[in-house]
Amino acid sequence: MEQWGKTYTSDVDVYEALGTAHDPDEAVWGRVLETVPFAAKTVLEIGCGTGHYARALAPTATSYIALDLSEAMLKAAKEHCAGTANITFLHADAQAIPLPDDAVDLVFGTWAIGAIWPPEAKERAMGEIHRVVRASGEIWAVENHWDSEFMAMRGAEEQEGDYQTWRWYESHGFSLVDVVKTAFAFPSVPEAERVLGFIFGEKALQYLAQHPNPRLGHRAIILRKVFADG
Secondary structure, eight states: OOOHHHHHTTOHHHHHHHHHHBOTTOHHHHHHHHHSOOTTSEEEEESOTTSHHHHHHGGGSSEEEEEESOHHHHHHHHHHTTTOTTEEEEEOOTTSOOSOTTOEEEEEEESSGGGOSSHHHHHHHHHHHHHHEEEEEEEEEEEEOSSSHHHHHHOHHHHHHHHHHHHHHHHTTOEEEEEEEEEEEOSSHHHHHHHHHHHHTHHHHHHHHHSOOSEEEEEEEEEEEEOTTO
16 A cells, blocks of 8 residues: 555655655646746645745745645645745645635645545545635646556556546546656665655565666646636
């Protein structure tokens, strides 16, 4: 079983190490900055994690609300975003967002909305996202593409799961904006073993034993939903 839950709560350092290794050429980062219209908007980020995006994007927004369920993640995000303008942190569950109806112009999530589990919880979260976004607003998400070296390492079941995540977004009216080629690039194979082994267990260690390379190819998808008035 994958240990994502521990990286969100008790072992945030592992999550940070994975995030540091991801997107070394800033391909996803650059595409998000080019594509998503954050400027002069009220933005809600679902699952802000350690604040990687919030720190850079909040100063461009009129107001940036960074939501996460994990107190450990929010603590790290507040430290990383110290002194950042226009940002408010919100300790809350995306299934019950403590904001009024029509409160934000844009909702944004990276590897967060699609990860909500079980399916009924994800549906409730999507309902809440639709409730708080204005009629002229937009919802943007970044998720895993199901076909990459990284996903092959995780296995066929996870690949199918991420394909179904895309289909779920599609069923809710999202369109595929882009597929971005990127990677996870660790400083060494032992560090890749430490981080990936913690999260993915024996399957990661076996993969790295067969492919002793600290760089694993990855692809991300960028998704968008624009409402009728947008």
